[in-house]
Amino acid sequence: MNVVVLLGAPGAGKGTQAPSLAIRLGIPVVATGDLFRAAVRDGTPLGQEARRYMDAGQLVPDEITIGLLLDRLGRPDATVGVILDGFPRTGVQAGALDGALAEREARVGAAVLVDVPFDELVRRMSGRWVCRSAGHPYHETSSPPRVEGVCDLDGSELYQRVDDHPDTIRTRMDQQLGALAEVIEHYRSAGVLHTVDGLQEIDQVAEAIDRALAEADIRPAGSPAEPVAG
Numbered sequence: 001m002n003v004v005v006l007l008g009a010p011g012a013g014k015g016t017q018a019p020s021l022a023i024r025l026g027i028p029v030v031a032t033g034d035l036f037r038a039a040v041r042d043g044t045p046l047g048q049e050a051r052r053y054m055d056a057g058q059l060v061p062d063e064i065t066i067g068l069l070l071d072r073l074g075r076p077d078a079t080v081g082v083i084l085d086g087f088p089r090t091g092v093q094a095g096a097l098d099g100a101l102a103e104r105e106a107r108v109g110a111a112v113l114v115d116v117p118f119d120e121l122v123r124r125m126s127g128r129w130v131c132r133s134a135g136h137p138y139h140e141t142s143s144p145p146r147v148e149g150v151c152d153l154d155g156s157e158l159y160q161r162v163d164d165h166p167d168t169i170r171t172r173m174d175q176q177l178g179a180l181a182e183v184i185e186h187y188r189s190a191g192v193l194h195t196v197d198g199l200q201e202i203d204q205v206a207e208a209i210d211r212a213l214a215e216a217d218i219r220p221a222g223s224p225a226e227p228v229a230g
Contacts, residue, residue: 001073001106002027002081002218005088007184008114009177011124012198013205017114018085020206025213026221027081035068036060046071062093066100073104080221081109091182098190110216111187112209116198121173126166129158192216 002025008014022029036054039047046067053060065087072078088094101107116124127140131151138145138158145151149158162168187193194212196205213219 001079001104002221003084003101003106003108004081004213004218005084005108005111005187006114007111007180007187008198009116009121009173009180011121012114012116013202014085014114016202017206017209018083021209022083024206024210024220025081025083025218027083028077029085030069030072030078030082030087031085032065032068032087035065035072039068044071062096065093066096069097070100070104073106081218088183088186090179091186094183094186108187108190108192109218110213111183111190111193112212113184113193113195114198114205114209115195118173118177120199122166122169125169125173126160126164128164129160131156131158 004021004025004027006014006018006021018029018031036047036050040051040054041047046064049064050060050068053064069084069087073082088097098108127142129138129140129145130136131138131154133151133154133156136151136153137143138151145158150156151158163172184193194216196208196212198205200208
């Protein structure tokens with residue numbers, strides 16, 4: 001089973017890379033947020049447990065999250081592997097995931113970090129603007145409006161949410177990057193961490209991820225194994 005962990009800070013672009021990587025490898029992307037919503041919607045026992053914490057505004061305990069992940073790994077489309085996006089978020093979660101996978105005689109084969117400098121992350125995330133009328137999204141560099149400060153679609157004023165102000169983003173990122181550093185160190189110590197330059201163009205990042213996975217001997221589903229020399 002190919003278990004790939006895709007790592008990156010908010011704004012690094014891993015959300016852009018995950019769907020296309022899933023197509024190239026022939027395995028699904030598993031995002032914990034989607035798992036929570038599906039389990040709650042379907043009323044599964046774990047979903048009901050998760051909902052108690054979510055309704056109270058609390059973090060869902062690791063054992064419930066990992067239980068949901070293991071259930072997902074048992075589905076037919078995940079028999080050859082999955083791409084984990086959004087989990088693990090801490091070093092403790094990474095260790096718990098290793099233990100749970102080991103019980104199934106599986107392991108994380110590669111953790112790929114899409115690495116982007118802190119200042120660039122802030123720039124990317126603080127460039128977001130929305131229109132007051134309908135919330136149409138824009139970005140100062142990647143998708144600017146035709147007329148500065150005006151929505152292309154309805155002519156309303158563009159404004160920046162408080163959460164997208166640079167100072168707010170810096171504070172939030174400081175908190176998130178500390179936990180991410182734990183996960184990075186966990187997989188570096190395990191010898192499965194691969195880092196790619198997230199400042200490249202999207203297709204170049206994708207190519208770098210593919211090279212990293214090839215080095216980790218992770219191939220698309222159905223690909224023949226390399227012949228053993230000798």
